[in-house]
Amino acid sequence: MSERIIELGADLRRAGTAAERGAGTSEREERTLARIALAWLTEPGTRSVCQLVEELGPVAALELLLDGGAPDRKLRATVAARVAGGDPRAVAAEAVRRTERLGARIVTPEDEEWPARLVDLHRLHLTEAQRRVDTETAPPLCFWVRGSWPLAEALDRSVAVVGARAATGYGTHVATELGYGLADRDWTVVSGGAFGIDAAAHRGALNAGGLTVAVLACGVDRPYPMGNAALFERIADTGLLVSEWAPGSDPLRPRFLIRNRVIAAGTVGTVVVEASARSGATQTAHRALAIDRPTMAVPGPVTSAMSVGAHELLRDHPKTRLVTGVAHVLEEVGRIGVDLAPPARGPDRPIDTLDDDAGSVLEAMPRRGTVGVERLAARAGVDVRTAMRKLSLLEELAMVVRRDDGYALARPLRPTADRPAGP
């Protein structure tokens, strides 16, 4: 794992150096720079920009926009206003240098650690009432990431725990317990960076020694709110700080809404702990519902304004599930994992049909990250040749994948015994 991160760092350094050189930049680096420039020019999440990038690629899409060829007048005006403030390519190159100085990295859809799940944002169609910002539905153009975990792996088994800034003692308690319980069962906690529920969920996960991801609405070098600065450092040390905005970017108000779609789409499911009526947390829940993610709400006293949002979700959106603790949450997100696995392969789960050696190899696979054949053979207690044969079989069954640096599970292994029992 650590080797891979060093490699990614080296890639990034190369990209940075290349950007500085101006000439000789690789095509891939050009595309990354174009994505950064596009995000700066148009704000992340703009659907028309996303479509242009898909049709033309980021480099040509950027050129088109800079030539005044934006498909609608509003976007042309946005681009023109931004261009008046600086050269987008220079801004992008500076963002890359700043990212490197920070020890952060830029992740794009071309990278292996890009979370595939975000593709579901293409299905995110919000009603007029739900959509308060134009630019809040398309998948991100790129991420800035601080922290060692590959982003996709960190989010693979992840649950969003979101809620009110002005949380009550009750809500803070519940969010901390959920964060702890999820991390304790090897699930990543994902939230924003706000006071209240967000911070409580992160703290719970950190207390369990687990993985937690803060998705920010500003640069990953901007501790906002300042009072959570120490928390962000702890998260960056053992988890991830993630943002669609370049280092130094301000936490502008609309960015929180734009950011919310990433929390909803980047995770397996979303839990609202406390939320006032029509709050940011209920917005996140609406986005999760709109793309059919398990969406959950923790009830509270009906006398508490901080539970109105959760109760509204439970009343108005029948697909929202009432959860009272981590067991209920795992029941929802765990079920999806299990449901997704077998359908294409008939009634028998392939794992049941494996011979003993293949089963041993599969069980010896690390839950996250990759492993070399020799190491795997030793862990599985089989010889290397057997390990290679069984790995071919498992690859054919789409249970493991071969990567540059070894083999990895195609998806986290969730044997039946690992699933929490119903309440």
Added chain:
Amino acid sequence: MSERIIELGADLRRAGTAAERGAGTSEREERTLARIALAWLTEPGTRSVCQLVEELGPVAALELLLDGGAPDRKLRATVAARVAGGDPRAVAAEAVRRTERLGARIVTPEDEEWPARLVDLHRLHLTEAQRRVDTETAPPLCFWVRGSWPLAEALDRSVAVVGARAATGYGTHVATELGYGLADRDWTVVSGGAFGIDAAAHRGALNAGGLTVAVLACGVDRPYPMGNAALFERIADTGLLVSEWAPGSDPLRPRFLIRNRVIAAGTVGTVVVEASARSGATQTAHRALAIDRPTMAVPGPVTSAMSVGAHELLRDHPKTRLVTGVAHVLEEVGRIGVDLAPPARGPDRPIDTLDDDAGSVLEAMPRRGTVGVERLAARAGVDVRTAMRKLSLLEELAMVVRRDDGYALARPLRPTADRPAGP
């Protein structure tokens, strides 16, 4: 209204006197005595007894049982054990005398004030797990009632508010608010007689000057628990104390479960405020669900053992509706009233097709109770002949019913404007 109550009292006195005389008892009085004897012999709610009564009538059913002809061995044993303790007919006659001394009355399905809604108990089929007492599904044989309101009218617009004895301050507060809010909007509150949620709901209704009904699992002369004695007196003064057991009967444990079906079936809908897991209140909710009554639960802190039952209902029974206050409750029970009205009569509500005079007559009808034609004509501002013609029309439209002492609404009038708006 008061005239009617005096008449009912006179009926009762006549029944009592007749029973004392032994001979010369009217057929109707015989049937009432037989029902009382059957309830004493077999406990209320026994389905096989209810079937015998429907097939043979109460008098022949009683004779059959006393002759050892009970359809199953268990019932024969129950009857034999009871008969060893006294003569059922003498017990019944004594119950009538005791009822009269109390100023209470006996209500049977032959009485106009019998709540028609209880017939739905024929559809109550509980699973083995839900049925903890054999005798808890059939409609009651008779009721003892203390208080002036005719039972059916009191229950016509009624909501059951049930919950834990060991309620928290939160639950007590919510139940009191619900009781007050329902009574304030002219809905009857129905509950048991326990401490905690039951008592809070009654107190809320009494504080609003509204109608509240306590359905007891012992005689209406038995203040159980003693600590609620003053509350029961207040309820008897302005509302109703109701029981399926004769005066003097003990509050035996199974009787609470038997009683719960009456709370569920006698009301338009049931709200669970606080309940521990598998409690009496959730039993009542299961009975309401089993006969398709609107069933509601008030959420609470997930950290409270007293909200586990409500949350379980909301999770495990999707038809249970989360409610946070009286507006949500009225939305559920109000909707049913409206839903039940139009279907048989096509897309137009008949009320929309009435001419002005018929509309005036309908609007002048009292919400509860009956009215004479002259009085109605005066209230509607039409002459008596017009009132009579329009009453015939309204009767034909099944909107009013003719009774011995005048005309009454077929069901409470709930014009659209009267329904509470959604939250």
